[in-house]
Amino acid sequence: MSNPVFRLRLPIxxxxxxxxxxxxxxxxxxxxxxxxxxxxxxxxxTAADPNAHAAPHAEAHHGLSPDAPVLYHGIGGHPATDSEPxxxxxxxxxxxxxxxxxxxxxxIAFAQYATRRIKEIPDGAQNFWEWLVExxxxxxxxxxxxxxxxxxxxxFATIFIFILFTNWAGLIPGVGTIGWGxxxxxxxxxxxxxxxxxxxxxxxxxxxxMAVVFFVCWVYWALQANGPGGFILHIFGPKGDTTGxxxxxMIGVFVLVGVLEVVSIMFRPVSLSFRxxxxxxxxxxxxxxxxQIVPGLSWLIPVPFYFMELLVGLVQALVxxxxxxxxxxLITQHDEKAHH
Amino acid sequence: MNYLPILxxxxxxxxxxxxxxxxxxxTFGFNAWLFFxxxxxxxxxxxxxxxxxxxxxxxxxxxxxxxxxxxxxNAEKIKQQxxxxxxxxxxxxxxxxxxxxxxxxxxxxxxxxLADKRAQAAIGEAEAIIAKAREATIAERQRELAELKKxxxxxxxxxxxxxxxxxxxxxxxxxxxxxxxREVAA
Numbered sequence: 001m002s003n004p005v006f007r008l009r010l011p012i013x014x015x016x017x018x019x020x021x022x023x024x025x026x027x028x029x030x031x032x033x034x035x036x037x038x039x040x041x042x043x044x045x046t047a048a049d050p051n052a053h054a055a056p057h058a059e060a061h062h063g064l065s066p067d068a069p070v071l072y073h074g075i076g077g078h079p080a081t082d083s084e085p086x087x088x089x090x091x092x093x094x095x096x097x098x099x100x101x102x103x104x105x106x107x108i109a110f111a112q113y114a115t116r117r118i119k120e121i122p123d124g125a126q127n128f129w130e131w132l133v134e135x136x137x138x139x140x141x142x143x144x145x146x147x148x149x150x151x152x153x154x155x156f157a158t159i160f161i162f163i164l165f166t167n168w169a170g171l172i173p174g175v176g177t178i179g180w181g182x183x184x185x186x187x188x189x190x191x192x193x194x195x196x197x198x199x200x201x202x203x204x205x206x207x208x209x210m211a212v213v214f215f216v217c218w219v220y221w222a223l224q225a226n227g228p229g230g231f232i233l234h235i236f237g238p239k240g241d242t243t244g245x246x247x248x249x250m251i252g253v254f255v256l257v258g259v260l261e262v263v264s265i266m267f268r269p270v271s272l273s274f275r276x277x278x279x280x281x282x283x284x285x286x287x288x289x290x291x292q293i294v295p296g297l298s299w300l301i302p303v304p305f306y307f308m309e310l311l312v313g314l315v316q317a318l319v320x321x322x323x324x325x326x327x328x329x330l331i332t333q334h335d336e337k338a339h340h
Numbered sequence: 341m342n343y344l345p346i347l348x349x350x351x352x353x354x355x356x357x358x359x360x361x362x363x364x365x366x367t368f369g370f371n372a373w374l375f376f377x378x379x380x381x382x383x384x385x386x387x388x389x390x391x392x393x394x395x396x397x398x399x400x401x402x403x404x405x406x407x408x409x410x411x412x413x414n415a416e417k418i419k420q421q422x423x424x425x426x427x428x429x430x431x432x433x434x435x436x437x438x439x440x441x442x443x444x445x446x447x448x449x450x451x452x453x454l455a456d457k458r459a460q461a462a463i464g465e466a467e468a469i470i471a472k473a474r475e476a477t478i479a480e481r482q483r484e485l486a487e488l489k490k491x492x493x494x495x496x497x498x499x500x501x502x503x504x505x506x507x508x509x510x511x512x513x514x515x516x517x518x519x520x521x522r523e524v525a526a
Contacts, residue, residue, distance in 0.1 A: 067369020074373055088373045097381050104385040111393035118400055133397040153398070154390035161393075162385065204368045209378035213386075277368065 064176065064284050068094035068203040069194040095179070095195055096203035103169050103200065107161060136160060143322070144329040148221075152328060155217055159210065160321040163201060167280060167313030170199025171306060176284065201280040201316070204273060211269035214324050218331065225332035234331060235261050268327065272320060279316050283309045489524050493517035 073079060074092030114125035122130050136157055141149045149156075169175065179195035200206050222231050236258030238250040287309065290302040364370075496516050501508050508516070 088371055090373055092373050092377050094374055100381055108388055108392045115396040130397055133394055134401055157394050158386040158389050204370050205374040205378045209375055209382050213379060213382055
């Protein structure tokens with residue numbers, strides 16, 4: 001009788017994920033140890049700062065600056081000099097724009113790689129990319145309908161995929177920690193004042209740009225679906241079947257409701273952009289704070305928060321896409337009663 | 341009461357709102373040129389993603405959807421054709437069965453008719469043979485009877501002439517032969 005031997009056979013996909021996880025964990029731990037050693041080697045850096053005595057807490061925790069540092073100051077722009085403050089001109093570029101382009105290039109390169117040799121029965125990268133795009137398409141179709149999704153898929157897909165991957169790209173070690181700073185008296189660099197990379201959505205200009213582009217598209221789709229008169233009627237027109245004096249009253253009420261609706265519509269870009277910016281900016285600051293709370297454990301303490309930020313990145317991408325999709329659906333859908 | 345001057349006047353609500361918005365924007369790093377750059381950047385990224393990232397997959401999915409629709413349509417057609425073939429096959433089978441049954445019936449009836457005809461012919465032939473045989477028998481008997489009569493007559497005449505010692509004339513001979521013939525016939 002042979003001895004029973006316990007064998008565990010994982011599927012190939014699980015083995016790949018396991019390898020990836022082990023690699024990720026190894027990089028994480030090594031990176032954390034290196035940064036801990038770095039902190040240990042330069043304990044004098046903080047103390048050497050002239051402002052340290054005045055505001056020790058402020059210097060111990062620098063945090064992410066609310067504005068994205070400018071890498072290129074644009075046409076006619078220039079960095080700050082001794083005599084003149086910095087001037088930003090047209091087509092200026094920030095570090096968040098750099099990450100925007102890197103993420104876009106990576107996504108496009110992956111999509112091109114996935115679709116380089118189309119197979120009837122997809123597998124690997126093609127399977128993943130098809131799954132992502134098709135799931136997104138079907139999901140949006142179930143919310144806003146077949147006709148509208150045909151017209152607007154490019155925008156909502158970009159919103160979701162772009163926000164998702166830029167949010168996750170902001171969590172990659174190096175984003176926010178590689179860049180330029182002002183060395184202290186000992187020549188050490190304790191804080192990066194101009195990081196080379198920055199979380200894309202931790203830049204209000206970017207989130208506002210997306211919200212404003214959506215607003216323009218929203219107006220275009222609304223006019224296309226309703227026409228100018230229908231668009232105004234959609235906002236200010238009375239709803240429901242009323243007659244006589246009640247109808248006159250309802251017209252007055254709905255005009256006032258329409259004014260409120262216009263205010264609400266005008267504030268949509270603000271709410272959309274600040275929601276995303278606030279979540280991502282707060283997340284990055286929280287990660288930095290968690291990394292600095294116990295210098296020796298800077299590689300361990302932020303780990304749970306990284307997982308939370310992965311979730312926040314997904315949820316915020318979903319929220320932005322869903323809100324914009326629902327806003328579009330609400331303005332483009334026609335009152336069924338009006339047609340009968 | 342006219343509220344417009346309060347809204348529009350310097351230091352009014354609109355000015356206050358505008359100032360507040362500007363302050364908020366500056367606090368969070370808003371810059372008009374950077375914002376403009378980001379709009380252009382986002383539009384280009386959206387266009388490129390649409391053209392190079394989604395469009396190929398959407399085209400693939402559309403082609404696959406069409407193929408599936410065609411496949412389903414073909415399957416439906418094939419199913420319909422199969423059902424039609426089944427009906428046609430059943431019809432042909434029923435028709436063939438009917439025709440075969442008809443042929444069998446015809447064959448049976450014609451065989452029966454042929455058998456009857458042959459039997460009748462055989463019976464006719466047999467009767468003809470019997471009649472012929474009977475006629476031949478009668479003729480033979482007549483011939484034998486005639487020969488017997490002739491022999492008996494000759495014997496009677498010979499015997500009579502020997503017994504009587506008389507030469508019998510023509511009349512005696514005729515009379516004796518007639519008597520002998522009568523006796524033989526009796």
